[in-house]
Amino acid sequence: MDQTAARPGRRRRPAAPTVQDVAVEAGVSPMTVSRVLSGAAHVRPELRARVEAAVAKLDYHRNENARSLRPGHRSGLVGVTITNIANPYYAELQRGLEEVAARHGRRILVGNSNEDPALERQLVADFLGRRVEGLVVVPSGGPDADHLQPAALGGVPLVLASRAVPGVDVDTVLVDDVRGAREATATLLAEGHRRVAFLGHRLSAFTGQRRLEGFRLAHAQAGVPVVDELVRVGQQDAASAQQALTALLELDDPPTAVFSANNRNTVGAIRAIAARAATGGPPVRLFGFDSFELADLSPVALSVVDHDARELGARAAGLLFERLEGTVPRAPARLVELPVVLREHLRDR
Template sequence: MSTSRGARQPTIKEVARLAGVSPMTASRTLAGGRNVRPDLQERVLAAVRELGYYRNENARSLRPGQPSGLIGIAITNLANPYYGNFALGVEEVAAEHGRRIILGNTGEDDARERQLVSDFIGRQVDGLILVPVSGDAAHLKPERLGEVPLVLASRRVPGLDVDTVLLDDVGGAYRGTVSLLDAGHTRIGFLGNRSSVFTGERRFRGYEQAMTERGVPVDPAIVARDQQDVAAASLAAKAMLDRDEPPTAIFSANNRNTIGALREIGRRIREGRSGPRPAIVSFDDFELSELMPVPVTVIDHDARLLGREAATLLFSRLDEDVAVPARTVELPVSIEYP
């Protein structure tokens, strides 16, 4: 498959024409907006969004049709070691194909994801691997990306038919919750990220399914689903454990929520406070999990393998001479007991 761009990209002159400004004003706006009135900048940026214009950062160094040798990777949380391992997996496969990676962080923000994808396309990447924010997908449509292949990792985006690598989120969360129920727990809290996040929704579904099948009601008072970082998770765990009927166990939908819960439990232990020390099931392993103050069961999988699988799909797509339907790979998870 050729890496040349089959879909013509808009030019800066077309952006300027739509915005009603000169090409020089449009270029200055995209270079930072120095000495350009704010109202003119707004018109230029609106035209950029409407046309799907991308700055070509490599235009001076690449001949037409020449591949850049770069693979763009967009992740949601650069501070999470999980994504470092994921990127290493992508890099290993990229190196086998003589490519290099460039890495960006979206912070679970739609606007940052759009800008990052725009930057990658401007650098004429050969392919994209994205852990999507799961918001508006207009910037990921083929008419915006041209012939740049896209692979989604860990999450799916509604309405986007592209190669995707997922985990068995529902099955893993179900099995982890069942392990708590089998241990005699019926007051099981849930810590997770917001429900609009693909993995958060699937993992809550597995938790809810296990509870429902055992006839154990899900108490909304001990369900918290909006934590994107450790600090927020600590506060959510504190609110749960301060209740008159605190949970005796917690299912945590990702490792940042797990660490937040453990920080709160550890704080209570250091202060000598009485009360339950809930058992924890964590979806995703995390650093020093074996040294925690309470038993932690880990629903484990290999983040590096996830990256390798995503990269393998991408290079398969780059090497294909004819179009084939989008493929989905679902990787298994395992349960590691303390």
């Protein structure tokens, strides 16, 4: 006799409800239950309602790990890597992705690469190990991107968001970085500024290169030389941006205006400029790429190059699901470039 089973007071844990249990409760076939749970279309509303009621009554939860390992079954998951979880910009991008994924009956798994190519590679490998159906990657911009090549992904479709990767020929959604940076810088030059600082993130990042290109292009078109000592790159957070601009503002001939290449640099710039103003320093004009919450309450003169991060995420997800659902399975890689808008947040002072 099994002595363990005979112990007094020990109760066997009730078995978790199965798809078959849900089917019996709803009075439908197990196949209908599976179709409802996977978000499939063309299920009659009355059948869907019965299945959903049975799921709620039995407190049924799918075993996603076991489900994804069964041959011929989809995992229902999309892997997403972003580069900076602390940046609210990516929360909006993720929101756009999630909304589209939900409409297609999928969920997303999100990993933060922290701009580390090695970590990005590991995240992609982990997602593939979980049998994700597709990938959306904001690439870190490392020198080796073979893990993003279609041959390395085993047929799993990939969409790049916000940044492209040279040599990786897949669907990509970008922002019009060059035009936005050029027009913002041109605005500062047209206002009469001749010492314009540039605060940017790493030049290995695709957006970092393009926004510096736009900054330089505006100077060339205006016939104004770039002041190289005022160009600072590599700032990945607000604190490093504040430190970089503080040093520039302490020069004998400091900048009178600043173009910052992303919202983290802009936040750092606001802090540096406000601190300078508190000591009686002259006002400094600021134009930043990417808006952020409360930008209109900036204590310094601020304009932004704005675009919709949520729309960027939604467009990336849309391209991915067109591949997954066979709408464009063999089409060449597609490039979508979203427009930007210059928004003024200046107030009378």
